[in-house]
Amino acid sequence: xxxxxxxxxxxxxxxxxxxxxxxxxxxxxxxxxxxxxxxxxxxxxxxxxxxxxxxxxxxxxxxxxxxxxxxxxxxxxxxxxxxxxxxxxxxxxxxxxxxxxxxxxxxxxxxxxxxxxxxxxxxxxxxxxxxxxxxxxxxxxxxxxxxxxxxxxxxxxxxxxxxxxxxxxxxxxxxxxxxxxxxxxxxxxxxxxxxxxxxxxxxxxxxxxxxxxxxxxxxxxxxxxxxxxxxxxxxxxxxxxxxxxxxxxxxxxxxxxxxxxxxxxxxxxxxxxxxxxxxxxxxxxxxxxxxxxxxxxxxxxxxxxxxxxxxxxxxxxxxxxxxxxxxxxxxxxxxxxxxxxxxxxxxxxxxxxxxxxxxxxxxxxxxxxxxxxxxxxxxxxxxxxxxxxxxxxxxxxxxxxxxxxxxxxxxxxxxxxxxxxxxx
Numbered sequence: 001x002x003x004x005x006x007x008x009x010x011x012x013x014x015x016x017x018x019x020x021x022x023x024x025x026x027x028x029x030x031x032x033x034x035x036x037x038x039x040x041x042x043x044x045x046x047x048x049x050x051x052x053x054x055x056x057x058x059x060x061x062x063x064x065x066x067x068x069x070x071x072x073x074x075x076x077x078x079x080x081x082x083x084x085x086x087x088x089x090x091x092x093x094x095x096x097x098x099x100x101x102x103x104x105x106x107x108x109x110x111x112x113x114x115x116x117x118x119x120x121x122x123x124x125x126x127x128x129x130x131x132x133x134x135x136x137x138x139x140x141x142x143x144x145x146x147x148x149x150x151x152x153x154x155x156x157x158x159x160x161x162x163x164x165x166x167x168x169x170x171x172x173x174x175x176x177x178x179x180x181x182x183x184x185x186x187x188x189x190x191x192x193x194x195x196x197x198x199x200x201x202x203x204x205x206x207x208x209x210x211x212x213x214x215x216x217x218x219x220x221x222x223x224x225x226x227x228x229x230x231x232x233x234x235x236x237x238x239x240x241x242x243x244x245x246x247x248x249x250x251x252x253x254x255x256x257x258x259x260x261x262x263x264x265x266x267x268x269x270x271x272x273x274x275x276x277x278x279x280x281x282x283x284x285x286x287x288x289x290x291x292x293x294x295x296x297x298x299x300x301x302x303x304x305x306x307x308x309x310x311x312x313x314x315x316x317x318x319x320x321x322x323x324x325x326x327x328x329x330x331x332x333x334x335x336x337x338x339x340x341x342x343x344x345x346x347x348x349x350x351x352x353x354x355x356x357x358x359x360x361x362x363x364x365x366x367x368x369x370x371x372x373x374x375x376x377x378x379x380x381x382x383x384x385x386x387x388x389x390x391x392x393x394x395x396x397x398x399x400x401x402x403x404x405x406x407x408x409x410x411x412x413x414x415x416x417x418x419x420x421x422x423x424x
Contacts, residue, residue: 026044030050031044041076043078049082057074059080060083071084092150094151095114095151095152097151100116100153102117102125103118111136116160117133128142131144132149146162147164147173150172151168195252196232196251198322199323201216202219202221204222205235208235210237213234213251215231215260215269216233226242231245246262247265249262250262277422287336295400295403296308297346303362305359310399312397315413319392319420319422322422323422324387329382330383330418331418331421332382332416332418333377333378333417333419334378334413335414335415335416336377337411337414339410345367346364348362348402351384352397360382365399
């Protein structure tokens with residue numbers, strides 16, 4: 001309908017009529033459904049537009065079948081269909097707020113300022129907890145939030161949405177993020193790599209800082225027990241969050257100062273470098289002679305005991321592993337070693353930890369060279385697991401004889417150095 005309809009209805013004597021004016025007004029105007037009024041009870045006549053619940057519905061003369069839902073379609077008493085086809089679901093709103101922590105109106109608000117009323121509103125805000133308060137020329141106007149309404153809050157530069165449970169929650173109103181959809185710059189903790197504090201902590205730390213991370217120790221308790229041994233634990237604001245270790249996962253161990261990688265086949269984190277700690281013992285230069293104590297015949301399955309071997313004075317080293325149960329490479333080098341007996345014997349070299357009754361690892365040396373014409377050298381490497389802690393432990397050597405008799409009871413050695421490499 002053109003504006004000429006009004007001219008014809010009001011000014012042209014030949015066509016001037018009240019009915020024409022009413023028709024013109026109905027078609028050109030928007031009928032506002034009042035609060036509490038049921039649009040299904042209306043007989044809208046020539047009305048083409050209805051305003052209902054903040055939305056505009058347009059009359060569809062081609063439709064006589066769509067059911068009334070009050071959201072996208074209104075069916076009036078005379079069977080007409082009014083559509084809001086460009087809108088699905090309830091309206092969502094977006095505001096920029098100054099603060100969401102105030103319980104009373106600020107002293108000098110500017111016109112148009114928005115606030116979320118914090119719990120315990122007072123004064124002009126009393127009884128309006130969680131509402132959006134807008135300062136206008138006529139005072140404060142309050143907007144009741146709907147689920148999934150959104151605010152961007154200036155005070156903390158954070159986006160919030162209103163939950164179905166009636167709370168303003170940080171973030172956006174969705175429950176999942178599509179795989180491979182977040183760029184590294186958006187990540188808080190794992191942007192280009194994660195630094196952990198250590199791999200040995202079993203008990204949940206008492207006062208962690210936001211972002212503190214650990215590879216959980218081998219025997220965890222508390223929250224770490226829930227996360228599980230060898231998994232990654234990150235303190236994210238107010239709680240520990242666990243992330244399952246996976247084959248190839250790599251982090252930087254701040255305690256060891258090395259990069260470590262998880263191997264699912266062995267369920268251990270290993271250093272990407274050759275070793276994480278090197279401990280070189282002092283050189284024992286003087287020759288030392290030791291006398292047989294007991295007898296032991298080499299066996300690949302039965303370890304030599306302290307009762308059936310003799311300690312090699314000076315052949316020991318103390319080491320505190322940075323990681324509980326770490327893999328250790330212990331090397332012993334002797335510049336000279338010899339036997340006194342002219343009879344061929346079989347000697348066994350055993351590695352003992354903290355004076356244990358049995359060797360942790362051992363190796364057959366076979367027959368040693370005679371002191372005359374000259375001693376030989378010895379270079380031997382043991383691979384063992386450190387004890388399940390990070391305390392200092394002593395690794396020492398003992399030698400066992402398989403034959404007793406005159407001239408068969410002593411071994412002489414000198415220039416001894418032991419070295420420990422911590423491999424993981």
